[in-house]
Amino acid sequence: MNKRIYLSPPHLTGKEKEFINEALDSNWVAPAGPAIGHFESEIAKYNKIENALVVSSGTAAIHLALHVLGVSRGDEVICSTFTFSGSCYPILYQSATPVFVDSERKSWNMDPVLLEEAITDRLRHGSKPKAIIVVDLFGMPAQLNPMMEIARRYEIPVIEDAAEALGSKYYNKLAGTLGDIGIFSFNGNKIITTSGGGALVSQTKKWIDKARFLSSQSRSPVPYYQHEELGYNYQLSNISASIGLGQMLVLNERIQQRRAIFDFYKDHLPRHHFSFQPELEESVSNRWLTTVLIENSSFSPEELRVALEAKNIETRPLWKPMHLQPVFKNAPAYVNGVSESFFDKGLCLPSGSSLQSVDLDYITNSILEFISKR
Secondary structure, rough: OOOOEEEOOOOOOHHHHHHHHHHHHHHOOOOOOOHHHHHHHHHHHHHHHOOOEEEHHHHHHHHHHHHHOOOOOOEEEEOOOOOHHHHHHHHHHOOOOOEEEEEEOOOOOOOOHHHHHHHHHHHHOOOOOOOOEEOOOHHHHOOOOHHHHHHHHOOOEEEEEEOOOOOOEEEEEOOOOOEEEEEOOOOOOOOOOOOOEEEEOOOHHHHHHEEEEEEEEEEOOOOOOOOOOOEEEOOHHHHHHHHHHHHHOOHHHHHHHHHHHHHHHHOOOOOOEEEEEEOOOEOOOOOOOOEEEEEOOOHHHHHHHHHHOOOOOOOOOOOOOOOHHHOOOOOOOOOOOOHHHHHHHHHEEEEOOOOOHHHHHHHHHHHHHHOOOO
């Protein structure tokens, strides 16, 4: 196969052009315009939540969430260690300290037992965490019920990082709506995209209103430019929101396609070599990425990755835990070895919703051919 098979490329339908042309024809090409409010309404409606704000990225959304929760210099924020750096960089933007908590094996997300151990230990050190960032990894919702109970008991707000989990469900509630504030990402590799972009959602209107103010350079409501506090240039453009409107039309279809791709891999790859990220009985994952662990095998994930790369197939290791990242070497961490094991043994397989049957056959046959030569 000559064409490159990417891990998770954008998948446009053509409908996006209609919304973009509408924006172009009306000359709304700046970070303002009717598509923005329309897109926010569609996000709120889909997720059955009162308030939504679209911004320039998922990382910006987390930064604003921390800001409206009052996180500042000297504070500590608990965060999943098994995630992308965008989940925790904003903690440093606020001059606060990340406190990393490891995963459990049921969903691969933050371990509720270890979360409470981290909270109680930080309290013993005289520092009550100001917030908790829980990640829904690879589209799989975390065990939010026990973690929300713990957070309520210690009166700590929860930011649900559902950047990878738009449309996923936990006890029939949509990912991103289970914490006090939820965030999504519309980066080019996500299940739907605005090229780049993100969103905050919450039932608490004052938080979204404050985040909206901060995202537009904190401009005071006067005829001239006046700024009474630090603001950020985090607005999403009307053009990007127009793309998002077209993508929202096919979100449920994209989820079905990604889940079908996951099922294909599970049916065609040998179980004695590969295990897959579980789906809890109470959860429905959007299966943003199909991820596997390679155990008890004569080959490593890296050997398989290199072999597939030679076939023009892009794969990727699972996230390297944040507590192993040099930039966070001095951060407190409560670890149990789970995320390190996943990083050592895991691989993300091509999962884009535009994959055709011939592509999936080529990928799985390439994997099986590699195994047969070991």
